[in-house]
Amino acid sequence: MNVCRKWCGWTLAAILLPCFAVTPARVQAQDKHVVTSQELSNDAARPAKTRSANEVALRQLFSSEQAQQALKSANIDYSKVDKAVSQLSDEDLAKLAARSRQVRDNFAGGSAGSLSDRDLLIIIIIAVLVIALIAILR
Numbered sequence: 001m002n003v004c005r006k007w008c009g010w011t012l013a014a015i016l017l018p019c020f021a022v023t024p025a026r027v028q029a030q031d032k033h034v035v036t037s038q039e040l041s042n043d044a045a046r047p048a049k050t051r052s053a054n055e056v057a058l059r060q061l062f063s064s065e066q067a068q069q070a071l072k073s074a075n076i077d078y079s080k081v082d083k084a085v086s087q088l089s090d091e092d093l094a095k096l097a098a099r100s101r102q103v104r105d106n107f108a109g110g111s112a113g114s115l116s117d118r119d120l121l122i123i124i125i126i127a128v129l130v131i132a133l134i135a136i137l138r
Helices: 002-032 037-062 065-073 078-087 090-108 117-137
Strands: none
Touching: 037 065, 037 078, 037 090, 037 117, 065 078, 065 117, 078 117, 090 117
16 A cells, blocks of 8 residues: 555656746746737837828928929819828828938938929929829728
């Protein structure tokens, strides 16, 4: 009877020991993959921040003096353009914002001599037409 108890005790210990030894390793592995709520919040807010920055860049271009003159010469109301900007898809908005930043950087970088007023007018009219087409097709 004593032998049976010892044998059962050793068997039970042999079964339970690996269970307790594996548990801390699982907990450590889970801790490494946990994403904080701050990281999740930042990831969720990133597209909205990007879109907002793109809208600001595009609206800055259209609010410039040259752009206002181009809009007037094309008989386009700025409020319609402003409204159409918010209706653009993220992809189209990103493309137009990149172009508007490039134009702004060219002026800031001193290469405005390579872009005449006529060139700027053409760029702005093309951007307005793209925005208008996208707004109409939606």
